[in-house]
Amino acid sequence: MRTPVEGFSKLTKEEKINWIATQYTSNPEAAKSVLKRYWNTNSSVQKVHDEFIENTISNYYLPFAIAPNFLINDTLYALPMAIEESSVVAAASKAAKFWLNKGGFKTTIVGTEKVGQVHFMYKGDKEKLERFFKTHKNAFFDDAKTITQSMEKRGGGISSVRLIDKTDSIENYYQLHCTFQTMDAMGANFINSCLEQFAKTLKQKAAVYDRFSSQERDIEIVMSILSNYVPNCVVRAEVSCPLNNLDEAGLSGIDFAKKMVQAVNIAKIEPYRAVTHNKGIMNGIDAVVLATGNDFRAVEAGVHAYAAKDGRYSSLTHAVIENGEFRFWIEIPLALGTVGGLTSLHPMVKLALEILQKPAAEELMQIVAVAGLAQNFAALRSLVTTGIQKGHMKMHLLNMLNQLGATEEEKEILVDYFKDTVVTNASVKEALKKIKAD
Ligand code: MEV
Secondary structure (H helix, E strand, O other), X not given: OOOOOOOHHHOOHHHHHHHHHHHHOOOHHHXXXXXXXXXXXXXXXXXXXXXXXOOOOOOOOOXXXXXXXXXXXXXXXXXXXXXOOOOXXXXXXXXXXXXXXXXXXXXXXXXXXXXXXXXXXXOOOHHXXXXXXXXXXXHHHHHOHHXXXXXXXXXXXXEEEEEEEOOOOOOOEEEEEEEEEOOOEOOHHHHHHHHXXXXXXXXXXXXXXXXXXXXXXOOEEEEEEEEOOOOOOXXXXXXXXXXXXXXXXXXXXXXXXXXXXXXXXXXXXXXXHHHHHHHXXXXXXXXXXXXXXXXXXXXXXXXXXXXXXXXXXXXXXXXEEEOOEEEEEEEEEOOOOOEOHHHHOOHHHHHHHHHOOOOOHHHHHXXXXXXXXXHHHHHHHHHHOOOOHHHHHHHHHXXXXXXXXXXXXXXXXXXXXXXXXXXXXXXXXXXXXXXXXX
């Protein structure tokens, strides 16, 4: 019978490991050995990881890979990707190579505005609140000066603070809807600090506003928090080429382009397909976002909300055939940072940013959007020609062989054998069994 633990966070790492291994695993010694095997032998590196979060007992590794040959706005990049799914890096590399001699990827920043809101309850006359807000609007900027000073020096800061009436949805509910420019920082701490100051200013000024009744003075702050929905922090990435330069997998350029456009159009109108279509895009996006130390959960949440912005969940990419050309593009919201957060703390993140030539946040947005577009191109190219299982199972072959305990020699023989044999769980098992028996 398990009992709740008191003061777990105060235990030493060794004690935490002992506790979890004995309480929750069937073979505590084996569990301890796995956890310790993944410790970094360099104690200063381990310490960095221990201190990222609470209750760290080990490290959880993901492969860190490179997808080379991305030509973006005439500059060559090698993309660092942290991801566990086989085929993703191979697909990205293939797409990069495909577009390398066709002009590469072109990108533009559409906007870089971040958002945050103070949610509050005000019981009283709406017009008085509006007058109060007009009178005190400058105080929100003035009172936050100590927070905004250094961001302003870098060219950013608070762009706007607006009062929004939400009482048609929830009784007495209003917001301060605020926008920010956070330059090379993702900006979460900056935005949240500003918002908490706005909430204080709002409460303080309201408490002494002589036109308010005593009930109106008593504004109730519900919460102050940034939004991960950033529909005006958007980047666009695009590829295009003449149809006669596009023939692929035995299809003429026009036939291949038509199939690609059909595939995108299906994802535009069919949510079941759109979710998978966009998942493939996020394979590329998350991998670069993670490698560069950015918050992939924030990116995921914002991207999927954007995919549903017109009232139906839809494709993030678009494709057309126009004037004898195939054009394929993505428009996606990405709130990313290249300073602050993990960027200076995690040695692999630092290295990833160095590999990308220390990009500004806007440049990283463009690179990440390209990773998403390339991934979608590669997935659709397979789907509308050979199907994805052929390439996917080939990539998965090594995972299967490792799981089945194949030796290095057996792996080599079987990788060669499966070059022209269909890979399935059964066929791999059977072939390995045969070799082992020989
Ligand atoms: C698999 O991780 C991603 C794909 O399913 C994406 C797609 O279907 O477009 C291949």
